[in-house]
Amino acid sequence: MLGRYVARRVLAAIPVFLGVTIVTFLLMHLTAGNYVPGLALNPDLTAKDIARIRANLGLDRPLYVQYLTWLGGILHGDFGTSLIDGTSVLGDILGRLPNTLELTGTAIFMGALVAIPLGVVSARRRGGALDNFLTLVSTVGFAVPQFWLGLLLILIFSVQFEAWHLPWLPSSGAYSAFNGGGPLDRLQHLILPGAVLSFFYISQWSRFVRSSMVEVLSQDYIRTAWAKGMSERRVTYLHALRNSILSLVTLVGLEIPGLIGGGLVVEVVFGWPGIGLLAYQRALQYDYTVVMGTTTFAALLVIVGNLLADVLYAWLDPRIRYR
Amino acid sequence: MIGSSPEIELEEGLEGREFVRPPESYWRQSWVRLRENRLALAAGGVVLFLAVVAIAAPLIQIPIHYGPLQQDLTDNFAPPFKAPHWLGTDELGRDVLIRLVFGARVSLGIGFLTVLIATTVGTAVGLAAGYYGRWTDEVLMRIVDVFLAFPAIFLFIGMSILFRPGTLTLSLIIASVGWAGVARLVRSETLTLKTRDYMLATRSLGARDLRLMVRHLLPNVLPILIVSASLGVGQIILIAAALDFLGLGIQPPTPSWGSMLSNAQTYFYHSPWLVIFPGLMIFITVLATTLFGNAVRDAFDPRLR
Amino acid sequence: MAEHLLEVRGLTTEFETRDGILRAVDRVDLYLDPGEILGIVGESGSGKTMTVLSIMRLVPRPGRVVAGEVIYRGRDLVQVSEQEMREVRGAEIAMIFQDPMTSLNPVFRTGWQVGEPLRLHKGMGLRDSIGQAARMFRQVGIPEAERRTANYPHEFSGGMRQRAMIAMGLTTAPPLLIADEPTTALDVTIQAQILELLREIASQFGTAIILITHNLGVVAGMCDRLMVMYAGRVVEEGATEGVFARPKHPYTWSLLRSIPRLDADEREPLHPIEGMPPDLTNLPSGCAFHPRCPFRIQRCIDERPELVALVDGQRAACWVTQAGTDLELAATGDAWGGDG
Numbered sequence A: 001m002l003g004r005y006v007a008r009r010v011l012a013a014i015p016v017f018l019g020v021t022i023v024t025f026l027l028m029h030l031t032a033g034n035y036v037p038g039l040a041l042n043p044d045l046t047a048k049d050i051a052r053i054r055a056n057l058g059l060d061r062p063l064y065v066q067y068l069t070w071l072g073g074i075l076h077g078d079f080g081t082s083l084i085d086g087t088s089v090l091g092d093i094l095g096r097l098p099n100t101l102e103l104t105g106t107a108i109f110m111g112a113l114v115a116i117p118l119g120v121v122s123a124r125r126r127g128g129a130l131d132n133f134l135t136l137v138s139t140v141g142f143a144v145p146q147f148w149l150g151l152l153l154i155l156i157f158s159v160q161f162e163a164w165h166l167p168w169l170p171s172s173g174a175y176s177a178f179n180g181g182g183p184l185d186r187l188q189h190l191i192l193p194g195a196v197l198s199f200f201y202i203s204q205w206s207r208f209v210r211s212s213m214v215e216v217l218s219q220d221y222i223r224t225a226w227a228k229g230m231s232e233r234r235v236t237y238l239h240a241l242r243n244s245i246l247s248l249v250t251l252v253g254l255e256i257p258g259l260i261g262g263g264l265v266v267e268v269v270f271g272w273p274g275i276g277l278l279a280y281q282r283a284l285q286y287d288y289t290v291v292m293g294t295t296t297f298a299a300l301l302v303i304v305g306n307l308l309a310d311v312l313y314a315w316l317d318p319r320i321r322y323r
Numbered sequence B: 001m002i003g004s005s006p007e008i009e010l011e012e013g014l015e016g017r018e019f020v021r022p023p024e025s026y027w028r029q030s031w032v033r034l035r036e037n038r039l040a041l042a043a044g045g046v047v048l049f050l051a052v053v054a055i056a057a058p059l060i061q062i063p064i065h066y067g068p069l070q071q072d073l074t075d076n077f078a079p080p081f082k083a084p085h086w087l088g089t090d091e092l093g094r095d096v097l098i099r100l101v102f103g104a105r106v107s108l109g110i111g112f113l114t115v116l117i118a119t120t121v122g123t124a125v126g127l128a129a130g131y132y133g134r135w136t137d138e139v140l141m142r143i144v145d146v147f148l149a150f151p152a153i154f155l156f157i158g159m160s161i162l163f164r165p166g167t168l169t170l171s172l173i174i175a176s177v178g179w180a181g182v183a184r185l186v187r188s189e190t191l192t193l194k195t196r197d198y199m200l201a202t203r204s205l206g207a208r209d210l211r212l213m214v215r216h217l218l219p220n221v222l223p224i225l226i227v228s229a230s231l232g233v234g235q236i237i238l239i240a241a242a243l244d245f246l247g248l249g250i251q252p253p254t255p256s257w258g259s260m261l262s263n264a265q266t267y268f269y270h271s272p273w274l275v276i277f278p279g280l281m282i283f284i285t286v287l288a289t290t291l292f293g294n295a296v297r298d299a300f301d302p303r304l305r
Numbered sequence C: 001m002a003e004h005l006l007e008v009r010g011l012t013t014e015f016e017t018r019d020g021i022l023r024a025v026d027r028v029d030l031y032l033d034p035g036e037i038l039g040i041v042g043e044s045g046s047g048k049t050m051t052v053l054s055i056m057r058l059v060p061r062p063g064r065v066v067a068g069e070v071i072y073r074g075r076d077l078v079q080v081s082e083q084e085m086r087e088v089r090g091a092e093i094a095m096i097f098q099d100p101m102t103s104l105n106p107v108f109r110t111g112w113q114v115g116e117p118l119r120l121h122k123g124m125g126l127r128d129s130i131g132q133a134a135r136m137f138r139q140v141g142i143p144e145a146e147r148r149t150a151n152y153p154h155e156f157s158g159g160m161r162q163r164a165m166i167a168m169g170l171t172t173a174p175p176l177l178i179a180d181e182p183t184t185a186l187d188v189t190i191q192a193q194i195l196e197l198l199r200e201i202a203s204q205f206g207t208a209i210i211l212i213t214h215n216l217g218v219v220a221g222m223c224d225r226l227m228v229m230y231a232g233r234v235v236e237e238g239a240t241e242g243v244f245a246r247p248k249h250p251y252t253w254s255l256l257r258s259i260p261r262l263d264a265d266e267r268e269p270l271h272p273i274e275g276m277p278p279d280l281t282n283l284p285s286g287c288a289f290h291p292r293c294p295f296r297i298q299r300c301i302d303e304r305p306e307l308v309a310l311v312d313g314q315r316a317a318c319w320v321t322q323a324g325t326d327l328e329l330a331a332t333g334d335a336w337g338g339d340g
Helices: A002-033 A047-056 A063-075 A089-124 A129-143 A146-163 A183-217 A220-227 A232-269 A275-284 A288-316 B024-036 B038-055 B057-064 B096-132 B134-149 B152-163 B167-194 B197-204 B209-245 B257-267 B273-300 C048-056 C082-088 C110-121 C126-139 C158-170 C188-205 C216-222 C240-245 C250-258 C298-302 C327-332 C334-339
Strands: C006-017 C020-032 C037-041 C064-072 C093-096 C176-180 C208-213 C225-230 C233-239 C308-311 C314-316
Touching (some): A002 B134, A089 A129, A089 A183, A089 A232, A089 A288, A129 A183, A129 B209, A129 B273, A146 A183, A146 A232, A146 B209, A146 B257, A146 B273, A220 A232, A232 A288, A232 B152, A275 A288, A275 B152, A288 B152, B024 B038, B038 B057, B038 B096, B038 B273, B057 B096, B096 B134, B096 B167, B096 B209, B096 B257, B096 B273, B134 B167, B167 B209, B209 B257, B209 B273, B257 B273, C006 C048, C020 C064, C020 C233, C037 C188, C037 C216, C048 C064, C048 C093, C048 C208, C093 C158, C110 C158, C126 C158, C158 C176, C176 C188, C188 C208, C188 C216, C225 C240, C233 C240, C233 C250, C250 C327
Parallel strands (some): C037 C208, C093 C176
Antiparallel strands (some): C006 C020, C225 C233
């Protein structure tokens, strides 16, 4: 039953994926498809040379042929090669992927870990001091630019702490260039970018958990749970939370594009060597095969993420499998 | 003494999820509700103030005596809170205050313009999809799905490189993704409205499609549009600032808060104010528009009635 | 009189609302003996549900019990700690609710939920409790009981869910079961089955039952005694037969006239009760029923009547019947004819 449900969701995702590749391809073609870095600037090249290079790169063929060639490559796991250094785009992406997953995963995990209990407590004590404080925090979290928050944290915990001779945190990269790479070193590098990203999730999700808990707590089956004579903790964290987590799962699934996009800005601020930073740096260099590859790959991550959220939801909610 | 009891939630009466065409008094009621909300008034006041500052930027320039692009290399990195540069100067000796004032033009301009474009396009698509249904709906909604599946920032990066944007192009770029959410919202609202009796009645009287959409559906989705638009402005200002910060938005030397921050990154070891002030401006602006947007939602959203 | 299983005295529950204090339960007295079935009848908003929720100490906020005692087996449940109260709920007093569609948690298997009271109160393990749940399923007439314990609530029909709710209430063999309109949300044929099940349970296990309903027909068939509530107050209480034969409160009398009776003359019209149920934040003076009462006298407007024993332990709160007037005679007599 669950299998068929998953199959249906996968089938529905295919046209979306094709649409994403078409948009990406057209966009990149318009942006930089006729452009080979440095080519026009090189006085030694004749028009004939340029034409030859373009032909070698396949840029003289009709648009749809180029698209299908590129798509066919992607389906075989071939995202092309970088125009800058000739390395495999997929190799570049896969090399950076663990870093991105480390950062985003940590932030999502920390976000959920903190947001859920905060949301539950403020739902139970609505209008209380904590609830009002969290409303304020979430509004602030919604309005504060992540890159600015990141810069402020660097200013305080790296720059000022160092100036005050306190133990300071590294502000850039995923590990130290010299003698780095150990677990502790990596953790130190993760703290600041992780804090910026998870602060954002905490401020959004704690409000969301709160409102869905408020709704769940007014349901009849919660009254049943009370009538069975169980503790407040059991009513809240077992009977109610299991239901309100369902909607959080959906929300996180829907927000995955935002999660990956938000990660990009933080990666840039903290020089975190993930996919976002790769795309950003290569975009500035007009390395459009890499940008196309990362965009498609990120969209693929989004689609897979949505799919996972759907499946997780179906797994958590027994009612959905039969729909 | 009476023993304590667990706090059980009383189910709140959720009526009025469905709503028929808003009566005239709907607008007045919403307006009264908005005016009664003091936080909303304060936030609205801040937004209004910033808008006035943005529009009057060239006038403000006169008493300050500095232009936003005017350099003074003999007086760079001047610290803040001292005359004549109350918020200090940057690496080229440009006055931070007047640059912030001109930056408001960029931020607010993009915020409102983008919302306008995205809402217009999204409403048109959503109305068409919801009204015509069948394959029109199917095709349009698949396209919407594609745009919602994109991590938007990657698209922005690509487009920004192509267009080297000014205010209008940056708005178009952000709106090119933003319309999809509006379209989905309007479509679902249209679907519920379409089943209403009065729609069928008007239709059977032979009203033309376009007329039906504009005269009957549009006024009904208007409350939801107002809510989504007022909540959208703040988020768009944030996105635009992020793009400026990444160097993909408004190009130097035009002052924008995001690009000021981006510049300041290099110098914040010795001149932290260059980081603090532009970020604060973004924060205050987005906070005010968001608080105002929340209040508008509370006052206008028919689903919360 | 020997000690009752449950005795409630002067129970009062109030809600603070924007329009002032709302007294949902107003000085309610009631008692219950083992194996007895007590029916509580009244319109919606009359305080039936709030009365039993007050007994269970499960009044939704902002409501709270402000006065009275609930003596259960010698202990005042209003005073005990929340910890002690938890041990009473589900173990000593079980409760089943009106809408079986929404009263079971959708994300847990039915067997898991039905066995939960055993795990909470009897220290039983997961496997044993689900095994016991299957036995209870058989007891309440759920076919294929073993297999059904692995189902989720949405895989059950409405009647099956209510059976599961009853099974859940009975797993711990509580001396007292409170059933809040257990059949209202069900089809008529299913209703009869569920009521039959409750009656069997009462006779077989000696479980005392409080049955809340707005259906007097249900009371007639099921209950030993009957209590009628109006505007948060008990207006009449007594043995079912006695109350049906000679109601001593005009509200009960009106209720009985407003239901179709099999033995009634076909030409005799039904008499719906005139007027609106009262606004609890703004109750009429004196007897709360007086604006709708065809028998009212000046005293009803001025002074609130107390619940007083009249005949055979039948009690009513009415100045008219306390003065010795027979409602049936008075209604047919000319003196009251123009007022009905």
